[in-house]
Amino acid sequence: MSKRIQAKDVNVYYGDFLAVEGVNIEIEPRTVTAFIGPSGCGKTTFLRTINRMHEVIPGAHVKGEVLLDNDNIYESGVDPVNVRGLVGMVFQRPNPFPTMSIRDNVLAGYKINGRRLSSRAADELVEKSLTGANLWKEVKDRLDQPGSGLSGGQQQRLCIARTIAVEPEVILMDEPCSALDPISTLAIEDLIEELKEQYTVVIVTHNMQQAARVSDRTGFFNIAGTGKPGHLIEYDDTEKIFSNPSNKQTEDYVSGRFG
Amino acid sequence: MSTTTETSQQSPRPQRSAASGNTLKAGQLPSWSRAATLAGSLAVSAVIFLVAGWNWVPVLLVAALLFLVAHSAWTFAVEGRRHGQDAFWGTVVWMAFLLALIPLVSIVWTVVANGAPTLVRPGFLTHDMAGVTGVQDRLAQRGGDLAGGIQHALVGSLLITLAATVISVPIGLLTSIWLVEYSRGSWLSRTITFLVDVMTGIPSIVAGLFAAGIMMVFFEWQSGGISGGRQTMGITAAIALSVLMIPVVVRTTEEMLRVVPNELREASYALGIRKWRTIFKVVIPTAISGIASGVTLAIARVIGETAPILVTAGVATGTNWNLFHGWMMTLPVYIYRQLVNPTAPAAPDPSTARAWGAALVLIIVVMGLNLLARVIARRFAPKTLGR
Numbered sequence: 001m002s003k004r005i006q007a008k009d010v011n012v013y014y015g016d017f018l019a020v021e022g023v024n025i026e027i028e029p030r031t032v033t034a035f036i037g038p039s040g041c042g043k044t045t046f047l048r049t050i051n052r053m054h055e056v057i058p059g060a061h062v063k064g065e066v067l068l069d070n071d072n073i074y075e076s077g078v079d080p081v082n083v084r085g086l087v088g089m090v091f092q093r094p095n096p097f098p099t100m101s102i103r104d105n106v107l108a109g110y111k112i113n114g115r116r117l118s119s120r121a122a123d124e125l126v127e128k129s130l131t132g133a134n135l136w137k138e139v140k141d142r143l144d145q146p147g148s149g150l151s152g153g154q155q156q157r158l159c160i161a162r163t164i165a166v167e168p169e170v171i172l173m174d175e176p177c178s179a180l181d182p183i184s185t186l187a188i189e190d191l192i193e194e195l196k197e198q199y200t201v202v203i204v205t206h207n208m209q210q211a212a213r214v215s216d217r218t219g220f221f222n223i224a225g226t227g228k229p230g231h232l233i234e235y236d237d238t239e240k241i242f243s244n245p246s247n248k249q250t251e252d253y254v255s256g257r258f259g
Numbered sequence: 260m261s262t263t264t265e266t267s268q269q270s271p272r273p274q275r276s277a278a279s280g281n282t283l284k285a286g287q288l289p290s291w292s293r294a295a296t297l298a299g300s301l302a303v304s305a306v307i308f309l310v311a312g313w314n315w316v317p318v319l320l321v322a323a324l325l326f327l328v329a330h331s332a333w334t335f336a337v338e339g340r341r342h343g344q345d346a347f348w349g350t351v352v353w354m355a356f357l358l359a360l361i362p363l364v365s366i367v368w369t370v371v372a373n374g375a376p377t378l379v380r381p382g383f384l385t386h387d388m389a390g391v392t393g394v395q396d397r398l399a400q401r402g403g404d405l406a407g408g409i410q411h412a413l414v415g416s417l418l419i420t421l422a423a424t425v426i427s428v429p430i431g432l433l434t435s436i437w438l439v440e441y442s443r444g445s446w447l448s449r450t451i452t453f454l455v456d457v458m459t460g461i462p463s464i465v466a467g468l469f470a471a472g473i474m475m476v477f478f479e480w481q482s483g484g485i486s487g488g489r490q491t492m493g494i495t496a497a498i499a500l501s502v503l504m505i506p507v508v509v510r511t512t513e514e515m516l517r518v519v520p521n522e523l524r525e526a527s528y529a530l531g532i533r534k535w536r537t538i539f540k541v542v543i544p545t546a547i548s549g550i551a552s553g554v555t556l557a558i559a560r561v562i563g564e565t566a567p568i569l570v571t572a573g574v575a576t577g578t579n580w581n582l583f584h585g586w587m588m589t590l591p592v593y594i595y596r597q598l599v600n601p602t603a604p605a606a607p608d609p610s611t612a613r614a615w616g617a618a619l620v621l622i623i624v625v626m627g628l629n630l631l632a633r634v635i636a637r638r639f640a641p642k643t644l645g646r
Contacts, residue, residue: 053529089525091525095520095522099541112527112536112537113533163529
């Protein structure tokens with residue numbers, strides 16, 4: 001499990017608008033990589049190209065190559081649905097399916113896709129995924145209640161459980177803590193630390209302390225001005241980015257001089 | 260600006276009340292003032308019309324106007340300009356509401372009062388009009404038992420509406436799914452939306468003529484060019500009704516699907532779930548309550564149609580369970596026929612009574628459907644949205 005991600009000259013478009021330009025990056029398996037940068041610089045947009053979620057938006061498309069191990073996910077003939085099965089995603093706002101129970105939310109990736117599970121296998125999967133998301137103890141007595149009745153932090157961990165239930169290789173997280181309080185944030189950060197043992201984790205965050213706490217490597221995105229494309233300015237070990245960045249823009253950003 | 264303007268009622272500050280120490284407190288009307296004003300206006304109006312000649316309607320109208328003026332003026336005088344305006348417009352809104360309620364209450368009251376005696380007669384729901392002649396109606400007018408019933412019309416209405424629903428719901432649902440999930444705002448989707456809007460405004464008789472016409476064309480083509488004449492039967496009426504229903508179903512379903520947050524679709528895609536499964540297992544279940552109530556309201560709307568059924572299913576006196584053969588009666592057409600062509604032209608009272616009974620049944624069916632829509636909406640609604 002867990003794969004290496006490689007992007008080669010990736011340009012990301014919304015219609016004719018070039019949103020992110022010329023990204024080259026190599027993300028090692030079983031690491032946590034954080035993307036930081038000011039709002040609107042293309043962190044999330046680039047993140048969404050890694051599981052082909054970007055093209056869900058009408059007119060959006062991608063040029064360049066994104067390799068999972070050695071397979072280009074943008075080669076013609078690649079089914080985006082298969083890519084998304086390998087690269088899971090957790091969103092900014094917790095979004096459990098409102099019509100489903102906690103249990104069904106965890107099993108959604110299987111049940112909705114029409115794959116059959118024996119009830120014992122399903123029970124095991126639910127327990128394993130919820131335990132993996134540090135949520136099992138809190139919800140094990142109310143698995144049949146609606147997932148939307150949980151607190152925000154619990155909902156977000158439910159979404160993570162739902163994601164790891166389908167056993168992806170890579171987990172993308174788009175500001176997973178921005179809607180949560182500090183205690184829930186801590187719970188998620190601890191979880192990210194554990195997820196790294198099995199998955200390649202890529203996280204977008206606005207919170208530089210969070211990036212410093214959880215990630216091994218950090219990528220800094222910036223934008224020259226509104227209407228200009230975003231660029232990956234610097235990508236290095238997290239320690240180096242926050243203590244001794246080689247780029248002036250990075251230094252200004254992490255030291256709080258702008259952004 | 261002179262000083263007089265500043266101290267006038269235009270000032271936004273409440274007037275200080277000298278009696279109490281609280282400088283924020285303005286004048287306040289006692290709690291009984293509204294009731295007193297109402298009673299006073301009624302009394303004054305009553306006195307005026309006792310002198311000028313009693314009539315209920317002008318008494319209430321004049322009382323309402325008196326109350327409007329007196330209540331606002333009194334509030335204005337004691338509590339100030341803003342409260343006075345509030346009292347005025349508040350009263351206007353209430354009166355408009357009561358006025359709007361009058362026809363509704365009046366209709367329900369009249370239909371229940373006239374229809375209930377017929378409805379409770381044994382056999383009214385289980386007999387049709389086969390074999391009922393003017394002889395029996397003349398007897399009934401002289402005090403005999405009311406013969407006949409509405410079974411054939413009830414059966415016809417339910418069957419035709421059911422068939423129309425079976426035709427329209429899949430077409431309407433799939434159209435709106437395509438519009439919301441697949442069209443991506445293409446010119447074709449804009450054209451369809453426009454045509455659906457146009458269809459919403461089609462006069463129902465045109466829908467009836469269309470259905471009658473298309474069935475003639477279909478049967479002529481099927482029998483190799485021999486014209487079979489008008490195809491008067493239940494299914495033709497169902498087609499006419501579905502022409503009226505489809506745009507309603509498309510519009511309501513479309514609205515409901517658009518309300519489903521995109522986040523849920525993305526969450527589903529991110530799990531590697533295919534689009535069509537996302538639509539059927541995530542999007543539609545989330546919107547199902549709205550869709551179901553929209554469909555029920557569309558049914559309630561077409562079940563009362565008269566004109567398109569008259570030209571497609573015709574009229575009948577016997578119960579016909581077969582949608583694909585023979586003429587069929589429905590409740591609205593039954594009401595129309597009983598009133599316009601009484602069974603005994605010289606003794607129309609029994610026919611009128613039957614029409615009232617049928618009208619009551621129709622209202623009960625429509626109200627039942629509306630209640631059903633609410634129950635469905637509540638039952639299927641996503642549980643405890645939010646925290």
